[in-house]
Amino acid sequence: MRETGRIRHHYNRRPMNAPPHLDYKSHVAELFSSALALVAPDAGVAVEVERPKQREHGDFACNLALQLARPLKRNPRDIARTLIDALPPSGYVERAEIAGAGFINVHLKPAAKQKAPRIVLEAAAGYGRRSLGRNTKVQVEFVSANPTGPLHVGHGRGAAYGASLANILQAAGYDVTREFYVNDAGRQMDILALSTWLRYLEAAGETTEFPANGYRGEYVRVMARTIFSLHGRRYVRASDEAMAGAPSDAEDPEGRVDALIANAKRLLGPEYGYIHGFALTEQLGDCRNDLAEFGVTYDSWFSENSLHDSGKVGRVVDLLESNGHVYLQDGARWFRSSAFGDEKDRVVQRENGQYTYFAADIAYHLNKFERGFERVVDVWGADHHGYMPRVRGALSALGLDAQRLTVALVQFAVLYRQGKKVSMSTRAGDFVTLRELRNEVGNDAARFFYVLRKSDQHLDFDLDLAKSQSQENPVYYVQYAHARVASVLREWGGDPAELTRVETGALASDRELALLQRLLEFPDVVENAAVELAPHFVVFYLRELAGEFHSYYNAERFLVPEEQVKHARLALVAAIGQVIRNGLALVGVSAPEKM
16 A cells, blocks of 8 residues: 555446445445456455545545465555456545555545534434444453442543443444452451451450451441441441451461451351441442543443352352362362363362352353353453463353453553652552542543553653643643534534535545545444454544644635635534544544533
C-alpha cells in the first residue's frame, strides 16, 4: 500500500447495486468477490478488505492479489491488474490502483463520502452498530474483587475496561451479559470477619493484638462501631481467649491469622455467621454503589458460596476424577493441570476436605457454559497471567472447547500527582480508593483515562492532566469538540431533523472530504474494537475525529449566506456531534453541550 501503480476506471458497464445502509466496506468486498469468481473461482482464498493506515492510500485496501500469487503461480502485481479489470462497475468507487508488491487500493467517489451526514443522522444513536456477533451469547465477567474493602484505583481500570468492552461487543451485535463473581467464600472473607470482630472488641473496651495480616483500613473500624451501636456487647468475648494459642506475627503471620479465625469461630459459634455476613453485606453494598456511581452496572452478581451450597464444586471435582484427571497424593486431590500446559499440577481438595479456590473456579466456568453462553470473556488483573493455562486445561478436561474462553489481562494503573508517584498498600489500608479518584478528577476523566492504553500495558494516570481544561487533556479535548458542535447548532437555531434531508454536494474541500471519510470509518472502528477486545481503538478514533473537527472549526465559517453551503456544513457538524456522542457512550463518558 505504498507506491501507486496503474489506475483503472469503469465507465461503460452497469453499476453494482448499492449495499444495504451504504456499508461501503461490504460493498467493496462484494466487488472483489465478483472479480475473484472471474479470475480464480477455485483458488479457495477469502476476500479481505481493510482501511489503510495512511489516508493517502485510499479508503480501502485489498490483499487478494498477494493471496492468489502462490495458487496461481503468477506475479501479484500482474494478478492485481487482472483483478482490477474484472471488478464490476460501482456508482461509489472512483478508482482502484495497484500499490507496493500487489496491494489494491480503492478510492471512493466524493459523492459517496458526501452521503455520510445523512447516513449518520438517520441512524442517530444506532450509527456504528454492526451485526458481527449475530446475537451470539457472550458473558463478560469483570472486576470480581474480593468484597473485603473499598475498590481501589486498580479495580477502577478493570471496571472501566470491562464495562466499555461489554458496550462495544453489544454494539457489534453480541448478546452480552455483564457479571460480577462475588468471592463470598474462603479465607479472605474470614480474615475480614476476624478483623471486624477484633475492632469490635476494641470498641467494647477489650485490649487485643491486631494481626499484621488483618485488614487495617478505617472502613473496618466503621463496621465494628456500627455492630457495637446496633448490638452492644452481644458479641464480646474475653480478649485473652480470642488471642489464645496463636503464634506471634514474628513467628508465623499467616498461621497467627488462621489461629485467630479458628478462635473466633469457636468462641462465637453460630453468631460468627452474623459478623461474617455483616462484613460481606456492607462491603458488597459499598462495591455495588461505587460501581453504579461510576456508571458500571451488571446483569448478574454470582455468588461463589452458591457453588459450594449447591454441591457443584464437589461434583465438578468428581467429574474430573472420573475422567482420569484427578489423583490422590498426601491426602489431597490434585488436578493434572501440567498435562494441559500448566507448570505443575494443582490441588483441588485439601487434606482437610476443603475445596480450593481453583476448584470453585472450575465449577464456576463450567456453570457459565451450562447457562448457555457461547463465549466467555474474563477480565483479570495481569498478575493472574499464570492462572490461564490451568483454567483452560480444566475446561478441556471437562470436554469443553477451551477456545470459547478468552482472558483479557488488565495491568495496574499508577497514579501520579505533580510528577510524583502516589504510593499504595492495600492490606494496610493505605490506598487510593476508586471513589477518591472519581471525586478528584470526575467520572468522565477516570473512565476515559482508564481506556487510553491497551489493557495489558501499564497505565500512568496523571491526576493533574485529568483535571486540566486544555487540549493536552484528551477527554476535555473530545468533549470540547462536542460542546462546539452544540454551540454551532444553537447559534443556527434550526431543527436538526431537517439536516437529514439537505444536499451535501457542497462538502468538497480536502478538509471536509477527510472528515466525511473519518465519519464513515466509525462502524469499522467499533467492529475492530470488538474483534480485538480493544476499547482504546474507540478512544484513539475520537481523539483523531475531535482534532480534525477543531481544525475545521478554526478554519471555516458555518453560518454563511449561501444556504446550500450553510446547510451542508451544518449537516456535517451535526453528524460529527452524533458520532462523538456514540463513541463516548461506548466508553461510558458524557457528551456535554456546554463547557
